[in-house]
Every structure is written in C-alpha cells, then in structure tokens.
Amino acid sequence: MTRDPQQQCLLSCVECPLERSKKDDVLEPCKGHLKRNVIKECWSKCGCNKRCGNRVVQRGVNYKLQVFLTPDGKGWGLRTLEKLPKGAFVCEFVGEILTISELYTRNREKHASPVLLDAYWGLTGVSMDEEALCLDATCYGNVARFINHRCFDANLIEIPVEVESPDLHYYHLAFFTTREVEALEELTWDYGLDFGDLDHPVKQFQCRCGSTFCRNMKRSTRSNPP
Numbered sequence: 001m002t003r004d005p006q007q008q009c010l011l012s013c014v015e016c017p018l019e020r021s022k023k024d025d026v027l028e029p030c031k032g033h034l035k036r037n038v039i040k041e042c043w044s045k046c047g048c049n050k051r052c053g054n055r056v057v058q059r060g061v062n063y064k065l066q067v068f069l070t071p072d073g074k075g076w077g078l079r080t081l082e083k084l085p086k087g088a089f090v091c092e093f094v095g096e097i098l099t100i101s102e103l104y105t106r107n108r109e110k111h112a113s114p115v116l117l118d119a120y121w122g123l124t125g126v127s128m129d130e131e132a133l134c135l136d137a138t139c140y141g142n143v144a145r146f147i148n149h150r151c152f153d154a155n156l157i158e159i160p161v162e163v164e165s166p167d168l169h170y171y172h173l174a175f176f177t178t179r180e181v182e183a184l185e186e187l188t189w190d191y192g193l194d195f196g197d198l199d200h201p202v203k204q205f206q207c208r209c210g211s212t213f214c215r216n217m218k219r220s221t222r223s224n225p226p
C-alpha cells in the first residue's frame, strides 16, 4: 500500500456506502478505496504455538509509547520513547465497531473522520449497511486514538490484519513503521483525508501536520511528492 498519489491503486465500489450514507437524491460515484494487502496471522486452527513468528499483532504492544501534548496545536499526540526499526508493529487501532450511518449520526458535529474497515468494499461489494463498518474510538479506544494525521510522509501505515475471524468485514487495523523512527519522535499516520471534499458529512480540521506535501495547504505553496 502506498500513499503516493501517483502510484496508489484505488478500488471503486459499484455503490459506495460512504456516498449512500450522505442520503443525497443522486448517488455520487465512489471516490475509491486504497487497495490494501491483508496480513493473516496464525490462529487457533494452525498447528503452531503462541510464540510463532506469524503472531505479532495478537501479542500486543511491544515498545514504550507515550501520550504527550504536541507543541504545534494538534492537541495530544503519541510518540515512541525508544528507537523503532522500519516495519515494526507499534499498536492497533481499537474502537467500537459501528456502521457508517451510526458513526455519522453520532459524530455529525465533531471533527471525527471514520476509520473505515473498507479493505474489501471494492472487491466484494457492500450491499447492506451492516457490512459497511468503521471503528470509532470516541468512547472506547487505546493509545492509537492519540495518533495525529500527517499528509503523505507519515512514519506509520495502517495494515488490515486477520486474527481468528474469517469474516472479511471484521479485521484488526495495525500500525507498522514506514521507516526507522527515532526515540521521542511523534508517531503519525495519513488519515487519507481529502481536505478539498467540502461535501463530506464530517467537518474536517485545519491540518497542521507540517509536511512539505500537506494536502491542506494552498495549492500555490504546496510541493509535489517526490
């Protein structure tokens, strides 16, 4: 999976649950969902034991992490207290599993963008609202709820991970490092927001990510990704 707009591969739903949830008279075409590779971890039916190398996310957080107040106006953030190698599992995103309609009804006035469980939407189609799921960490979550957004060159990437459940609509969303991360560096991920989508049901925040490739900066001053 890549966040490079030139290289990323998007899958489109025939009838996108996100567009359906807007309840407009005319159903807009799907804007596309990132094509993701899914990790399948060993589970109870494998002959291996709990120390198997293909059981990483299910073993939980393995590094010292700290919630801290960011100095640049993004509120609370998450950082690592130790150096992380490239490709390290950091934590998963924990939240209540809601349908998209439930989330929008709940958070209409707040700056909360859905963390979609959309890895299969473009592949299998999602005909029922009960299959269009997302994670909401507003009331129940873990440290991942403090990870701030960074456009394009974030040091974390979210990967769908199947642990135990063979149901395609339910999976874990795990964060891995995209590069080596220094101790005390803030951990960030690209929420995949389209800051130009004024039609979006959830009001988006003014991005302060500081990336040279920030998508929320005026087009005249923004750089193109390498």
Ligand SMILES: C[S@@+](CC[C@H](N)C(=O)[O-])C[C@H]1O[C@@H](n2cnc3c(N)ncnc32)[C@H](O)[C@@H]1O
Pocket: 073, 074, 075, 076, 077, 111, 112, 113, 144, 145, 146, 147, 148, 149, 150, 205, 206, 207, 208, 209
């Ligand atoms: C998942 S929360 C992250 C934790 C949050 N900073 C806090 O204090 O609880 C997402 C919210 O953090 C803020 N945020 C995240 N990334 C940001 C960014 N790049 N620029 C400005 N605000 C950001 C926005 O208010 C956003 O709705």
